[in-house]
Amino acid sequence: MSHRADKGGEGVNAPEALLSVQGLQKHFPVTKGLLKRQIGAVRAVDGVSFDVRQGETLGLVGESGCGKSTTGRLVTRLMEPTAGKIFFEGHDITHMSQSKIRPLRRDIQMIFQDPYSSLNPRHTVGAIVGAPFRIQGVQTEQGTKKAVQEILELVGLNPEHYNRYPHEFSGGQRQRIGIARTLALKPKMIIADEPVSALDVSIQAQVVNLLEDLQNELGLTYVIVAHDLSVIRHISDRVAVMYLGKIVELADRKSLYDSPMHPYTNALLSAVPIPDPARRKDRERIRLQGDVPSPLNPPPACRFHTRCWKAQVICKTEEPPLAELAPGHQVACHFPENVEQATAPAAAKVAQNVEEALHPKKPVV
Known part of the structure; x- marks a missing residue:
């Protein structure tokens, strides 16, 4: 169990959204022939909406190819969105020009997945971590070298590593260098793209604890x-x-892990390893049939209906909206699970869907 305090619940005193994403889309065109005629588009991100409040951590999870990394790159404006809106501190940054977005880079930074390819092997650690100061033209009181050495110490590295090169470090140390570069300009928000997936399990815990400590100390906001x-x-x-x-x-974390409502979430949670053999026997393993459909030609209506064991006719004809079934708990499903947690109107709608599935109306001749 986590030792974190739950800060994500809704409330009267909940802080304003630092980041707001509305209907975000990213379609990659597929072309053919000498004239590069477009014959389709890969819908990597297709209508994503969420808010991230100051000081909280939002986790984006899903199978490979679901669009979570692309969403992170869109939020940091490393990619140009196809449609939708991105608001940061109330300002629309969706299609902001590069000249205007550059000062904003101080506030929104990204930790990349691979600590081996994200660091320039020709540059020293001092040059890598000090690059944001140089690019943004930021001057420090005691000089850039002193500032870089303080940041290295903050992330658990020796200040004497200033003149070393990336190949002299282990994977965990390289990821710490990447985190140090991200922290150089004291950002307000950090997008972390699989920050520990390339590391050994023993090192993963150290890096995760480091991210938590930095958040508590610096008041950071994360999208993981x-x-x-x-x-x-x-x-x-x-x-x-x-x-x-x-x-x-x-x-919020507790609601999702204790009472997941979407069948896909239940399938993901059933695959999480449990170290206790007794508890492992009591849990039912849900194995999804088939492969993930291609984002080039996704299934109509509910995209999960081709692999869902609860799918009915309505799932193939009507797309379920992302609706709030319980306080702070939004689900896009016609037949959600754990509906006893749902509010009365939501539960009534679910019951109506079940009734129509069991007793479909006959078409009028």
């Missing part, structure tokens, strides 16, 4: 992209589950 539900449970306040470019469930 990961496929490891155990890591997300440990570090996140709220969790958004993505499937094929869409968010299918969004809730």
Whole structure:
């Protein structure tokens, strides 16, 4: 169990959203022939909406190819969105020009997945971590070298590593260098794309604890992209589950892990390893049939219906909206599970869907 305090619940005194994403889309065109005629588009992100409040951690989880990493790159404006809106501190940054977005880079930074390819092997650690100061033209009182050495010490590295090169470090140390570079300009928000997936399990815990300590000390806001539900449970306040470019469930950590409503979330949680053999026997393993459909031609209506054991006719004809079935718990499903947690109107709608599925209306001749 995590030792984090739940900060993600709704309330009167809940802080304003630092980041607000509304209907975000990213379609990659597929071309053919000499004239590069477009014949389709890969819908990597297809209508994603969420808010991230000051000081909280939002986890984005899902299978490979669900669009979670692309969402992170869109938020940091490393990619240009196809449609939708991105608001940071109330300002629309969706299509902001590069000249205007550069000062904003101080406030939104990204930790990349691979600590081996994200660091320039020709540059020293001092040059890598000091690059943000040089690019942004930021002057420090005691000089850039002193500032870089303080940041290295903050992330658990020796200040004497200033003149060393990336190849002289282990994977965990390289990721710490990447985190140090991210912290150089004291950002308000950090997007972490699979920050521990390339590391050994023993090192993963150290890096996750480091991220938590930095958040508490510096007041950071995180969006953590990961496929490891155990890591997300440990570090996140709220969790958004993505499937094929869409968010299918969004809730605070406790609600999602204790009472998951979407069948896909239940399948993901059933795959999390349990070290206790006695508890492992009591849990039912849900094995999804078939492969993830192609984002080039996703299934109509509910995109999960081709692999869902609860799918009915309505799932193939009508797309379920991302609706709030319980306080702070949003689900996009016609037949959610754990509906005893749902509010009365939501439970009534679910019951109506079940009744129509069991006793479909006959067409009028």
